[in-house]
Amino acid sequence: MPAPATPAPPAPPARAEVAGAQTLRRGLMVLRLLTRVGPGGLRMGDICRQVALAKATAVRLTQALVDEGFVLKDPASGRYRLGPEAFAVGLAAEPSYELQRLAAPTLRSLAAETEDTVFFSVLHGYETICLSRDEGDFPIRNQLLKPGDRVPLGVGAGGCALLAALADTEVADVLAHTRAVRAARYPRCTDAALRQMIGETREHGWCVLPGLLLPDSWALAVVVRDPDAQPVAAITVAAIKSRLAPARRATIGQRLLQASAEITRLAQAKAGRRADG
Numbered sequence: 546m547p548a549p550a551t552p553a554p555p556a557p558p559a560r561a562e563v564a565g566a567q568t569l570r571r572g573l574m575v576l577r578l579l580t581r582v583g584p585g586g587l588r589m590g591d592i593c594r595q596v597a598l599a600k601a602t603a604v605r606l607t608q609a610l611v612d613e614g615f616v617l618k619d620p621a622s623g624r625y626r627l628g629p630e631a632f633a634v635g636l637a638a639e640p641s642y643e644l645q646r647l648a649a650p651t652l653r654s655l656a657a658e659t660e661d662t663v664f665f666s667v668l669h670g671y672e673t674i675c676l677s678r679d680e681g682d683f684p685i686r687n688q689l690l691k692p693g694d695r696v697p698l699g700v701g702a703g704g705c706a707l708l709a710a711l712a713d714t715e716v717a718d719v720l721a722h723t724r725a726v727r728a729a730r731y732p733r734c735t736d737a738a739l740r741q742m743i744g745e746t747r748e749h750g751w752c753v754l755p756g757l758l759l760p761d762s763w764a765l766a767v768v769v770r771d772p773d774a775q776p777v778a779a780i781t782v783a784a785i786k787s788r789l790a791p792a793r794r795a796t797i798g799q800r801l802l803q804a805s806a807e808i809t810r811l812a813q814a815k816a817g818r819r820a821d822g
Contacts, residue, residue, distance in 0.1 A: 571598060572606045576615060579627050581693045586619065586626030642667070644771070644778055645676045647811045651804050652780065656681040659797060661784040664690055666703040668777055671722050672696065673704040685785050689758055697723035699739045700731050702754035702766035703779030708739065709746035710768045710776035716743065733757045751798035756786060763789045767801040770809050772816040780804055 574596045579587065587595070593603045607625055610616035614630035645665055656663040660681035666673040675690045690701070698719050699708040708716055720736050727734045734757055746752040754764040764783040771777045782797050789797075 568606070571596070571602065572610060574598075575603065575606050576610060576627075576631065577693075579616060579625060580631070581691075584626060586622075586624035588623055589625070592625065642676060643815070644769070644808070644812055647815060648769070648778075648780070648808045649677065651807055652677060652679050655679070655780070655782065655800070655804055658800070659782050659784070661782050661788065662686050664703060664781040664783065666690075666701075666707075666779050666781065668698070668707050668779075669695070671698050671719060673698055673701070673707060673779065683784070683788070689762060689783070697726050697731070697734075699723060700727060700734050701758065701781070702752045702764035702783070703781040705739060705742045705754065706746055706752040706766040706768045706779045706781075707776050709743040709752060710770075716740075731758065749798065751801055753789075753794060753798075761786050765789065765794060765797050765801060767798070767805045769805045772809070772813040778808075780808075 575592060578592065578595055589600070589604060589607065592598075592607060593600050596603065598606070607616060611618055611625070611628070614628045615634075616625050616631070617628040618625050645667070648665055652663050652665055656679035660683040662681060663679040664675055665677045666675045672695045674695045675692055677692055678690065680686055690696075696704060698704050700723075708719060711719070720739065724736065738757060742752055742754070750767065752764075752766045754766070756763055762783065763786045764781050766779050766781040768776045769778040769780060780801055782801065
């Protein structure tokens with residue numbers, strides 16, 4: 546008689562995998578929230594409200610982050626803030642943000658020259674992440690973004706400048722991937738609106754955001770390329786509509802192109818020194 550067939554090993558439990566991924570995502574939501582609020586931290590009630598979790602779930606996840614050293618709890622105030630392990634992760638990732646450090650003097654100069662708000666954002670998958678914000682002296686300031694905020698690629702002047710630097714096939718992929726979240730959170734950032742801005746950006750060299758996020762909040766942006774000429778970041782100047790009339794848009798657009806080229810040259814020089822050393 547033939548030997549009985551060896552039974553196949555049981556399939557891994559799909560539900561456990563999904564639940565594990567869901568737990569991880571929720572824990573990262575808490576960690577990301579604490580990253581954005583700064584050193585003051587948050588109380589548990591604030592964490593629950595802002596990440597929309599049941600209190601028992603938020604307590605369990607946050608305590609796990611405390612146990613692992615990613616979060617600290619102040620016993621006096623009861624507030625939670627980032628811990629030493631989060632700092633260690635930041636140090637490990639820090640070389641990825643070297644471009645922003647190189648760009649910092651140029652960004653500060655732009656804010657001083659224009660008196661408006663200057664943002665520096667990096668490309669990250671289907672999103673852009675705001676790394677820095679420099680305020681000019683004009684009393685009315687753009688309040689849409691702060692460092693650490695992330696938005697779908699194409700939303701905002703910087704994201705659209707980056708999108709315009711991609712190949713058409715990549716643009717189509719990004720638009721398809723972000724369509725649902727744009728419809729839900731940024732309803733005026735339709736495919737048609739973004740495609741129109743992409744065409745204008747490719748024609749002029751800079752992107753003009755005509756109040757798609759807030760009616761009176763306009764912005765100009767250009768892409769920044771790495772030493773290999775790949776689009777990796779964007780510089781944005783944001784202001785109220787009345788400060789971005791056509792003549793001033795052209796002036797700022799040209800200045801942004803100069804700033805982008807300057808930052809790329811700094812990155813190339815840095816890469817060359819590293820190769821020589």
